[in-house]
Amino acid sequence: MVDTSHEGRVGEFRRVAGPYWTLRPVCGGAEWEAEPEHVRPAEPIERLRAETARANARSRGEYL
Template sequence: MPAKNGPPNGQEPPRPPAPGTLMVDAAHGDRVGEFRGVAGPYWSLRPVGGGAEWEADPARVRPADPIERLRAELGRANARSRGELL
């Protein structure tokens, strides 16, 4: 029997969000990142406060809720005030 390329159990893969959407990666301790794009079977997320992108399994990623978005944006604003972000 030939191997199938696709999600297990015949499920459709999640649809990628719009670039810039804040997402939570459950596989990385509920880390919040900005969606940057698709890299093969993974989604690329970038820390809101800056830093290196990481690849996330789309099945373990969900949209950030309002309080998570607020915390991420506040962290970004604080980093800018300290001169850490341009």
């Protein structure tokens, strides 16, 4: 999912939290809440970029 209110941040949908959706960054990190009207499905290239960033971080031994 892409949160358009956070500069196009890509995250995985986790759950509904009241009026918000909780998303978790594909690259790891803290979850955040987004308003559903600002969330859209990620385009394949957006998802690929996020997954590549995650793979690169893991190869450097970074904690995700």
